[in-house]
Amino acid sequence: MHDMGPSAKDRKATLRVCLTSRRAAASAERRAAADAAIVQRVVRLPEYARSSLLLTYLAMGEEVETRGLIGRAWADGKAVALPRCLPGRRLAWQRIESLDGLVRSPFGVEEPPDDPGALVDLGAAMPDAWPPDARSSGVWPSDASVSDVLAIVPGLAFDRQGYRVGYGGGFYDTFLAGFGGSTIGLCRSGLLSDDLGLLGALEPHDLPVQVVVTDTEALRMDA
Numbered sequence: 001m002h003d004m005g006p007s008a009k010d011r012k013a014t015l016r017v018c019l020t021s022r023r024a025a026a027s028a029e030r031r032a033a034a035d036a037a038i039v040q041r042v043v044r045l046p047e048y049a050r051s052s053l054l055l056t057y058l059a060m061g062e063e064v065e066t067r068g069l070i071g072r073a074w075a076d077g078k079a080v081a082l083p084r085c086l087p088g089r090r091l092a093w094q095r096i097e098s099l100d101g102l103v104r105s106p107f108g109v110e111e112p113p114d115d116p117g118a119l120v121d122l123g124a125a126m127p128d129a130w131p132p133d134a135r136s137s138g139v140w141p142s143d144a145s146v147s148d149v150l151a152i153v154p155g156l157a158f159d160r161q162g163y164r165v166g167y168g169g170g171f172y173d174t175f176l177a178g179f180g181g182s183t184i185g186l187c188r189s190g191l192l193s194d195d196l197g198l199l200g201a202l203e204p205h206d207l208p209v210q211v212v213v214t215d216t217e218a219l220r221m222d223a
Contacts, residue, residue, distance in 0.1 A: 006200075042213050045213070051149060053080075057152060060110065064186040069152065084105070093120040094115060164208075
């Protein structure tokens with residue numbers, strides 16, 4: 001029997017170990033400066049300007065910080081929603097108006113407490129995300145335009161084609177497969193790869209974001 005070598009899943013797992021160490025090696029000051037520059041690039045993008053709803057992760061550990069972006073979105077009059085992790089690798093997005101009262105999930109992530117009244121109905125941006133009874137109870141109008149919704153996608157690293165190395169949970173893979181709005185990945189320049197495919201680290205279910213923003217550039221996949 002021939003040795004087929006490591007699978008893309010195995011290569012991705014190995015990359016996660018290396019990338020996590022590389023990310024942690026940067027000083028807190030250097031990370032903070034890069035993250036501030038990333039936020040400034042995001043808010044200058046047309047996808048941000050035209051959006052009225054921002055779906056974003058809340059950074060933990062050494063992730064690209066999003067609290068500044070959240071504050072800017074509120075100042076710009078945008079609605080902001082954070083995800084809750086549900087069974088079946090699904091994300092439920094709930095609107096928040098402050099970062100107070102968040103709870104720690106079993107995954108260690110701070111997320112909003114379960115509140116059906118704050119559930120965001122993504123409507124046209126994700127028509128198959130929820131059954132009709134859940135969609136009708138959401139706080140976001142079901143006829144919201146796809147262009148109104150902007151999702152900020154986390155990742156350990158991204159490449160110049162928009163693909164990412166995530167954390168292995170599969171929640172954002174499931175989300176991206178059904179999402180029709182705009183997607184932006186945040187990545188410090190030191191963790192930007194040229195091509196994850198050439199590293200053998202892409203799986204069939206992997207999907208790219210539309211824009212990758214680093215502290216030095218914004219890469220648009222449709223350019």
